[in-house]
Amino acid sequence: MLNIDIYKLYNPEIKQEFLNNFDGTNDTVSTLYYTLKKASVSEKEANKDLFEMTANELDIVFHTASRRTENSVRGFISNIMTYIKWATDKGYRSTNLPVYTADSISSKASEYVCKTAATYYTQEELMEYYKKITNRGDVLILQCIFEGIRGRGYSEIFNLKADDLSKKDGKFYVNLYDTEKGTEREDFEISEFLYELMLEVEGLTSVYTITNRKVELVPSQYILKKTSKGNRGRLLGEKLTTSYLNNKNIQYKEVFNSDDFKYKDIERSGVMHYLSKLMKTKETNIVGNEEYIAISDRFSIGKYFHSHYEKEVVNYSAIKGMIDEDFYEEHYGEIKLS
Structure with a gap:
């Protein structure tokens, strides 16, 4: 059994029986435990186990879980229903309470997404959001922040060059330069995903806007390049500035479905x-x-x-x-x- 505190759960003996007999990996059992731990707050307030709750009471459980993405909501509800089904099969549930199907879970997921709390993401969740972003350079910015690349005024990101990339013994590195602060970090280890993404963005000569309009990029020594749209006087090799990120914030809010999107939360x-x-x-x-x-x-x-x-x-x-x-x-x- 995993090193978990079963007494943090409501009806700990029943929950322990469920977890001990669940046929799954340690990671799956751990996820179920934390789902039940989160739900225990609502159980204690209602003085009811999950398998005793009505549809309206379960709605409260799903809302108070404060899940921040639809995928997270689906996973949370699915875990709860796995437990309720088990309790039903064991004879713990005597009333005819509703059971959510996979389709109903998907259709209701957006209703339970919490849009007011600070929002954090796993790498896997970010990968799902990246699929919604048309400009790979905008994906690169978020992944850089996620992996610790920023610098004062985000200068480490804007100073990125392909020549500063390297790989050795199956690991990937980049040299970073914070020209605003006057510091550098050599051989900063990054993920293979970010390494390949940097090379991909370096090779771009044009990008598509959120309205699917093609825009040419100004040739530059830097990985992230400015667009030529409306800037005929731009010089070759110009770097992006912080204002670029300020403007992108609107797009990120739409992608992440959050009016309170912050780069700090990605960090x-x-x-x-x-x-x-x-x-x-x-x-x-x-x-x-x-x-x-x-x-x-x-x-x-x-x-x-x-x-x-x-x-x-x-x-x-x-x-x-x-x-x-x-x-x-x-x-x-x-x-x-x-």
């Missing part, structure tokens, strides 16, 4: 994804200074110059503030922030 999503990889090498689930420092280095966050020690130090509280424990535990497992 925080990346922090938690990176932390999950760091924790895989640990024997405990306690996040310590080693992990906070690694996050600070990779994302260039939480550092300040300490006048007394006359050196740059890490503000651990700032790093902790980047980690949403509920989101992390739901997708990556339980942790304890030291």
